[in-house]
Amino acid sequence: xxxxxxAYHMVDPSPWPLTGAVAAxxxxxxxxxxxxxxxxxxxxxxTALLLLTMFQWWRDIIRESTYQGHHTPPVQKGLxxxxxxxxxxxxxxxxxFFWAFxxxxxxxxxxxxxxxxxxxxxxxxxxxxxLLNTAVLLxxxxxxxxxxxxxxxxxxxxxxxxxxxTIFLGCYFTILQxxxxxxxxxxxAEGVYGATFFVATGFHGLHVIIGTSFLAVCLMRQTNFHFxxxxxxGFEAAAWxxxxxxxxxxxxxxxIYWWGS
Numbered sequence: 001x002x003x004x005x006x007a008y009h010m011v012d013p014s015p016w017p018l019t020g021a022v023a024a025x026x027x028x029x030x031x032x033x034x035x036x037x038x039x040x041x042x043x044x045x046x047t048a049l050l051l052l053t054m055f056q057w058w059r060d061i062i063r064e065s066t067y068q069g070h071h072t073p074p075v076q077k078g079l080x081x082x083x084x085x086x087x088x089x090x091x092x093x094x095x096x097f098f099w100a101f102x103x104x105x106x107x108x109x110x111x112x113x114x115x116x117x118x119x120x121x122x123x124x125x126x127x128x129x130x131l132l133n134t135a136v137l138l139x140x141x142x143x144x145x146x147x148x149x150x151x152x153x154x155x156x157x158x159x160x161x162x163x164x165x166t167i168f169l170g171c172y173f174t175i176l177q178x179x180x181x182x183x184x185x186x187x188x189a190e191g192v193y194g195a196t197f198f199v200a201t202g203f204h205g206l207h208v209i210i211g212t213s214f215l216a217v218c219l220m221r222q223t224n225f226h227f228x229x230x231x232x233x234g235f236e237a238a239a240w241x242x243x244x245x246x247x248x249x250x251x252x253x254x255x256i257y258w259w260g261s
Contacts, residue, residue, distance in 0.1 A: 009070040016057040023050035058217060065234070066226045076233050083237045087244050090207075094248050097200040098255065104192045105260055112191060116260065121193050122185045123261035129180045130257040133173055134249065137208075140169035141246045144215070144239050154229050156222070163219045166242070170212035177205050197256060204248055211245050214238040 004010075023046050030043025065071035071079070105116040113119030124130060147162035181198075188198040218235045221227060227235055 007072040007074045009064070009072070009075045014057070014060065016053050016060070019049060020053045020057070023047075023053055062221065062226065062234075065231075066221075071231075071233070079233055079237070083240060087240060090244060094200070094203070094251075097196065097203065098251065100192075101196040101200060101256060101260070104196060112193070116193075118191055118193050121190055123193075124180065124184060124257065126253070126257040126261050129176055130253055133176050133180075134253050136169050136173045136176070137246050137249050140166050140173070141243060143169065144242050148235065148239050151222075151227050151232050151235060152229055156225070159227075160219070160222050163215060163222055167212055167215050167219060170208055170215065170242075173208055174205065174212070177201070177208075197260075200256060201252060204245070204252055207245050207248070211238070211242050214241060 026042055026046030026049060028046075030040070030046050033042050034040050104112075108114050108116045108118065117123045143162045143166040147159045147166060150156075150159035150162055186194050186197075188194045215238050218227075218238050221234060
């Protein structure tokens with residue numbers, strides 16, 4: 001930074017975008033080979049390379065922001081815009097699933113019995129596990145906000161406790177959803193109902209796992225005193241993402257679980 005006459009971060013050349021792309025290629029190719037030839041070698045290799053890339057790339061970003069001081073206010077502003085645009089793209093990603101659901105449910109075709117849920121499909125009870133999952137996610141939204149305010153007020157111990165509780169609630173949600181999938185009376189092969197249900201809720205479940213991982217990295221950084229009252233965008237981005245996951249679940253619960261049943 002001593003030789004720099006501007007406040008922007010010129011990123012050093014890095015191999016991680018290339019290894020990430022190779023990992024994605026290996027995982028998609030490996031998935032096809034697993035489905036057709038029952039071999040998991042390639043997908044396991046791709047997964048291992050992806051995990052290695054994630055670890056190394058996040059390590060570099062943490063070093064640049066926390067120890068080298070490259071994340072100046074203008075850089076943080078750009079990161080905020082980037083996170084907002086990313087979450088916006090995620091909104092449109094889920095919008096496609098809701099569009100498919102309402103396209104099929106608002107005007108059921110004769111092929112599925114002219115009714116919704118389709119003839120022969122027994123939907124899940126929205127007031128059992130789905131309602132519990134809703135309470136769990138709403139509670140996690142409260143705890144992540146508690147963690148955010150604790151960091152802004154310099155309360156290190158409270159922030160650590162709140163983050164730990166949020167991660168626990170995220171893992172609990174994932175376990176409950178896995179049990180729900182295992183005991184569901186229909187599958188993804190049950191026509192348009194099964195497809196829209198499992199694709200929409202499954203991708204949301206994947207986002208919960210990603211968000212939980214995001215918060216787990218933040219917890220490790222929090223325990224190492226990386227976040228300060230003025231410099232904690234890494235956590236802020238994770239909190240934004242988690243609130244987005246909460247809101248999507250509310251729409252999923254109201255439309256697919258409750259109204260759709």
